[in-house]
Amino acid sequence: MQDLLFDFISKYVSLTDDEKNALLSLDLFHSVKKGTVLLKEGQKSPESYFVLKGCIRVYYIIDGEEKTTAFYTEQDALTPHCVINKSPSDYFISCVEDSILLISNSDMGVEINSKFPKFEIMCRMLSEELLAKRQLDFDEFKTSSPEQRYLNLLQKRPDLVQRVPQHQLASYLGIKPQSLSRLRARILEKKS
Amino acid sequence: MQDLLFDFISKYVSLTDDEKNALLSLDLFHSVKKGTVLLKEGQKSPESYFVLKGCIRVYYIIDGEEKTTAFYTEQDALTPHCVINKSPSDYFISCVEDSILLISNSDMGVEINSKFPKFEIMCRMLSEELLAKRQLDFDEFKTSSPEQRYLNLLQKRPDLVQRVPQHQLASYLGIKPQSLSRLRARILEKKS
DNA sequence: CGTATTTCTTAACTTAAGTGAACAAGTTAT
DNA sequence: ATAACTTGTTCACTTAAGTTAAGAAATACG
Numbered sequence: 001m002q003d004l005l006f007d008f009i010s011k012y013v014s015l016t017d018d019e020k021n022a023l024l025s026l027d028l029f030h031s032v033k034k035g036t037v038l039l040k041e042g043q044k045s046p047e048s049y050f051v052l053k054g055c056i057r058v059y060y061i062i063d064g065e066e067k068t069t070a071f072y073t074e075q076d077a078l079t080p081h082c083v084i085n086k087s088p089s090d091y092f093i094s095c096v097e098d099s100i101l102l103i104s105n106s107d108m109g110v111e112i113n114s115k116f117p118k119f120e121i122m123c124r125m126l127s128e129e130l131l132a133k134r135q136l137d138f139d140e141f142k143t144s145s146p147e148q149r150y151l152n153l154l155q156k157r158p159d160l161v162q163r164v165p166q167h168q169l170a171s172y173l174g175i176k177p178q179s180l181s182r183l184r185a186r187i188l189e190k191k192s
Numbered sequence: 193m194q195d196l197l198f199d200f201i202s203k204y205v206s207l208t209d210d211e212k213n214a215l216l217s218l219d220l221f222h223s224v225k226k227g228t229v230l231l232k233e234g235q236k237s238p239e240s241y242f243v244l245k246g247c248i249r250v251y252y253i254i255d256g257e258e259k260t261t262a263f264y265t266e267q268d269a270l271t272p273h274c275v276i277n278k279s280p281s282d283y284f285i286s287c288v289e290d291s292i293l294l295i296s297n298s299d300m301g302v303e304i305n306s307k308f309p310k311f312e313i314m315c316r317m318l319s320e321e322l323l324a325k326r327q328l329d330f331d332e333f334k335t336s337s338p339e340q341r342y343l344n345l346l347q348k349r350p351d352l353v354q355r356v357p358q359h360q361l362a363s364y365l366g367i368k369p370q371s372l373s374r375l376r377a378r379i380l381e382k383k384s
Numbered sequence: 385c386g387t388a389t390t391t392c393t394t395a396a397c398t399t400a401a402g403t404g405a406a407c408a409a410g411t412t413a414t
Numbered sequence: 415a416t417a418a419c420t421t422g423t424t425c426a427c428t429t430a431a432g433t434t435a436a437g438a439a440a441t442a443c444g
Contacts, residue, residue, distance in 0.1 A: 069331040081324040127319035132273040138330045139261040142366045174334045373393050
């Protein structure tokens with residue numbers, strides 16, 4: 001499990017054993033049961049997450065309805081808006097499956113970043129990369145229809161379509177569950 | 193104009209005069225005429241942009257049609273995907289208005305970041321902030337209808353609706369120009 | 385200046401998503 | 415084991431966006 005973390009980090013910077021130990025001493029690894037709510041709307045949490053195994057989701061409750069906007073799976077990192085902004089969260093985060101997560105709070109981030117400039121560099125590289133990627137995802141979403149978005153998802157994250165409930169997928173695609181059902185039927189129709 | 197830059201930076205870190213001069217010696221300031229294309233699809237450019245005055249837009253050409261996905265105005269920073277990724281750009285960037293931009297290439301970034309750790313910290317903070325903000329924008333887009341998105345835009349960036357052509361706004365809202373026209377008429381209808 | 389081009393709107397028609405309801409299958413809890 | 419709840423599908427109907435086309439208004443350009 002630790003190797004997964006260090007393999008990930010090695011894509012950005014190379015760590016000495018001292019630095020690896022400094023990381024491990026922080027007690028970051030946590031097992032989290034399916035259904036656990038990690039962050040609630042209105043809360044001010046200092047926690048960031050990195051998914052080693054499993055899946056967590058971000059969702060809003062709007063007019064009493066759950067709207068899922070993001071899924072984070074293996075090797076995905078998530079620093080919620082409320083951590084950056086020190087403002088109450090607009091959304092919920094919960095575990096879709098039993099998961100193993102790295103959970104760090106912002107104090108730990110500040111401490112380790114000031115002790116090892118290498119981490120600072122890694123964080124900058126990672127944020128820049130994720131920002132550019134997020135923008136591309138957004139662009140793709142804007143420029144395609146719900147049906148195209150679903151087909152795209154089948155290509156890019158086929159696992160998601162399997163491991164996540166359809167009604168959560170639907171709002172992730174910006175539509176209602178009934179529309180997703182219909183759209184899937186339409187696609188099957190076309191193939192035959 | 194320089195003050196605009198330093199005011200912006202001061203939100204993240206405080207610079208010494210030496211550091212300010214190091215920045216100024218880089219010859220970052222550029223005037224760019226309306227219509228100028230800063231980046232073309234397929235190009236590998238190392239340039240990042242910061243808008244001091246004016247407006248630039250990101251657009252794709254899909255099936256011969258322009259699809260605008262982002263506008264950057266005063267105090268907005270843009271590092272294109274191709275810079276991060278060192279891969280050919282999927283999109284175009286052009287000037288919507290005569291603009292004054294800061295243009296830096298990635299070599300300069302690397303040099304100044306290694307000379308002044310403060311810049312490294314600022315870049316990390318800025319990327320983290322932009323990433324969290326972009327995610328919120330994306331969430332809002334997913335969870336609302338085209339009409340709600342337009343009304344939201346009127347609230348959040350009323351200037352954009354004025355300074356940018358409607359057909360570019362339309363794809364920014366994820367719809368066709370005709371739909372935007374109709375939607376605007378519908379809103380006026382409701383008000384009366 | 386006037387012509388060409390771009391931009392915006394309107395309209396009629398088509399297609400697909402939203403809505404509300406019903407139902408079946410699967411899951412959870414008691 | 416049964417009831418309650420969750421999940422996914424289907425249907426009929428409504429609403430809104432896509433499409434194609436035409437024309438008006440604004441802007442750019444020779």
